[in-house]
Amino acid sequence: MTTILDTAPDDDELGLPAARRRSAALERQIHERPGRFRALTGDRPTGRLHLGHYFGTLHNRVRLQNLGVDMMVLIADYQVLTDRDVADRLAEHVEDLTLDYLAVGIDPDRATVFTHSAVPALNQLLLPFLSLVSVSELGRNPTVKDEIAHSRQSAVSGLMFTYPVHQAADILFCKAGLVPVGQDQLPHLEVARTVARRFNSRYGPVFPEPEALLSAAPLLLGTDGGKMSKSRGNAIALAATSDETARMIRGAKTDADRNITYDPAARPEVSSLVLLAALCLDRDPHEVAGEIGGRGAAGLKGVVTDAVNDRFAPIRARRAELALDRAHIRRVLRDGNEWANAIADDTLKEVREAMKAFY
Numbered sequence: 001m002t003t004i005l006d007t008a009p010d011d012d013e014l015g016l017p018a019a020r021r022r023s024a025a026l027e028r029q030i031h032e033r034p035g036r037f038r039a040l041t042g043d044r045p046t047g048r049l050h051l052g053h054y055f056g057t058l059h060n061r062v063r064l065q066n067l068g069v070d071m072m073v074l075i076a077d078y079q080v081l082t083d084r085d086v087a088d089r090l091a092e093h094v095e096d097l098t099l100d101y102l103a104v105g106i107d108p109d110r111a112t113v114f115t116h117s118a119v120p121a122l123n124q125l126l127l128p129f130l131s132l133v134s135v136s137e138l139g140r141n142p143t144v145k146d147e148i149a150h151s152r153q154s155a156v157s158g159l160m161f162t163y164p165v166h167q168a169a170d171i172l173f174c175k176a177g178l179v180p181v182g183q184d185q186l187p188h189l190e191v192a193r194t195v196a197r198r199f200n201s202r203y204g205p206v207f208p209e210p211e212a213l214l215s216a217a218p219l220l221l222g223t224d225g226g227k228m229s230k231s232r233g234n235a236i237a238l239a240a241t242s243d244e245t246a247r248m249i250r251g252a253k254t255d256a257d258r259n260i261t262y263d264p265a266a267r268p269e270v271s272s273l274v275l276l277a278a279l280c281l282d283r284d285p286h287e288v289a290g291e292i293g294g295r296g297a298a299g300l301k302g303v304v305t306d307a308v309n310d311r312f313a314p315i316r317a318r319r320a321e322l323a324l325d326r327a328h329i330r331r332v333l334r335d336g337n338e339w340a341n342a343i344a345d346d347t348l349k350e351v352r353e354a355m356k357a358f359y
Helices: 016-032 051-067 078-082 090-104 120-124 126-130 135-140 142-149 163-172 183-203 242-250 268-281 285-322 326-354
Strands: 038-043 070-075 111-115 178-181 211-214
Touching: 016 051, 016 183, 016 211, 038 051, 038 163, 051 070, 051 090, 051 178, 070 090, 070 326, 078 163, 090 111, 090 285, 090 326, 111 326, 120 126, 120 163, 120 326, 126 163, 126 183, 135 142, 135 183, 142 163, 142 183, 163 183, 178 183, 183 211, 183 326, 242 285, 268 285
Parallel strands: 038 070, 038 178, 070 111, 178 211
Antiparallel strands: none
């Protein structure tokens, strides 16, 4: 399977502008020949997914799947430990995450849903990959710096520090050439590209250099006006009931100006609510704000509540139905893990042969 651009970028062509150009070229190629691409994406099972996840990544995964891209969807259970001492309620969170995936439209007949811990050969790639990057390179990674700064742990673990290399193993074990990411994840992806390039140079061609498919993910704030996060209790879960949704939106932070406008720079909290309604209604946020006009925060929150509940009612109904059959969820994971193991075993065999470590 060919998974990289027809014309590869120069090694030194880095940065956001170059990534955007490559991403635009990728989108054209995906629409022309989607079956030639394999994509890797996923989440840590630390709680139920929320509306920010849906508009930021989940609906894009379903779009790529429906276009015909080979989707590998990772539940990164080992990576829960990057910023936690223990992985609490892990089995429950893994099943809940799988339920969220299936409810939004991830189809296990067209996408592979699998877990880190069930694919030993994937994790074994971490060892040779760590030999290809230096400590100083890892220390300079801006995403690692940010994650360390916001870590819940009293001391930074080795897993946190090597997180980008573990992500490189996630991407490269299945030779994914396409990784849907936000721009904040570009430094992690650059580590995976570096690992692939250095391995191929040192041992022979095994891995494609993965490309970023940049998402134009909308910035939705949490109901408290801060970053939307599962751990902060400021996000509306996909599985929330209509009453829970209404209660959270009623408590959302706004401002004192009764005239509702869409101005993310000057009015971030109000604009985030307007944007959420607009995304649910598939409309322009300026038009939505103009229709609400002088009805104030109460009018805005009523529109947002109706829009969210109407948009997500089918997804919530489907999730509730799927939740009645936990055996089906476990079958999805078992089948996905089986296929991911077959891929990982083949890749590890190639790696060992390239390294002349096959005895």
